[in-house]
Amino acid sequence: MELGAVWDETRAALTRAYGDLVGFVIGAIEAVIVAVLATFVARWLRRRLNRGLAHARVDPNLTALAANGITLGTYVIATGVVLALLGASWTALVAVLGASTVAISLALQDVLRNIVAGVYLLLERPFAIGDRIRVKDVEGRVEGIELRTTALRTVAEERVLVPNATVFGEVVVNRSVADVVRTMVTLRGPDAPLPELKVAIVGALAGLDHLDERATTVEVVSAGVDGVEVAIGVAHPYGADLTQSVVTRLRGRFPEASVGVART
Numbered sequence: 001m002e003l004g005a006v007w008d009e010t011r012a013a014l015t016r017a018y019g020d021l022v023g024f025v026i027g028a029i030e031a032v033i034v035a036v037l038a039t040f041v042a043r044w045l046r047r048r049l050n051r052g053l054a055h056a057r058v059d060p061n062l063t064a065l066a067a068n069g070i071t072l073g074t075y076v077i078a079t080g081v082v083l084a085l086l087g088a089s090w091t092a093l094v095a096v097l098g099a100s101t102v103a104i105s106l107a108l109q110d111v112l113r114n115i116v117a118g119v120y121l122l123l124e125r126p127f128a129i130g131d132r133i134r135v136k137d138v139e140g141r142v143e144g145i146e147l148r149t150t151a152l153r154t155v156a157e158e159r160v161l162v163p164n165a166t167v168f169g170e171v172v173v174n175r176s177v178a179d180v181v182r183t184m185v186t187l188r189g190p191d192a193p194l195p196e197l198k199v200a201i202v203g204a205l206a207g208l209d210h211l212d213e214r215a216t217t218v219e220v221v222s223a224g225v226d227g228v229e230v231a232i233g234v235a236h237p238y239g240a241d242l243t244q245s246v247v248t249r250l251r252g253r254f255p256e257a258s259v260g261v262a263r264t
Helices: 003-055 060-085 090-099 101-107 109-124 164-169 194-205 243-253
Strands: 132-135 138-145 149-153 159-163 172-174 180-188 212-224 227-237 258-263
Touching (some): 138 159, 159 164, 180 243, 194 212
Antiparallel strands (some): 132 138, 212 227
């Protein structure tokens, strides 16, 4: 083969490679732009939809479900555009996806589980946005149910994100029906006759701010030669912590007894 022919073929190959590289770089830049725009568009559509449905007084759970749907739809469309810009062949892409469905499912099983759980939570409505719930060791008001997580706002103004699958699979306590917290206190060894003990305890706690005196309970845990142990339940609004006040009142009325906080 002549040297000139080799040079022509090499130059043609380099030209094609250069053109392919330039095309790929341009496509990659366009794909990044599309991805950034899709993020802003999804957030803008979500805000607009939330405002519109809130103005129309649509149920907050349905609003969250619609917002999640429009966000997911925007990202799906953007993904298709990005793949097209990168020159992906849809026939080949479908074939690859079909062959790798199991691998993708295993890799994204936690994400998919949280998304599906979020849809179930919005449809079944075990709680609504704005309710105060307790999941495992976390308690707070529900700020929103996103694609993967449920956002809670605690009393300490901390924003806690709990995976939807955890919320769906765990025992959830919804305290918004009465919006009341019950604190349990133990009293061991009070120097008072058992028939008069409840009256004495209620009297000792009388007048405490935020205390629902009608809901105060006194239950005998044990009674023997070592004395009496009772469990005292006091009800108060969420956010009003009466634990220290209750303990101080009981210690003042029963100085000979030991007082402890069982649970809140």
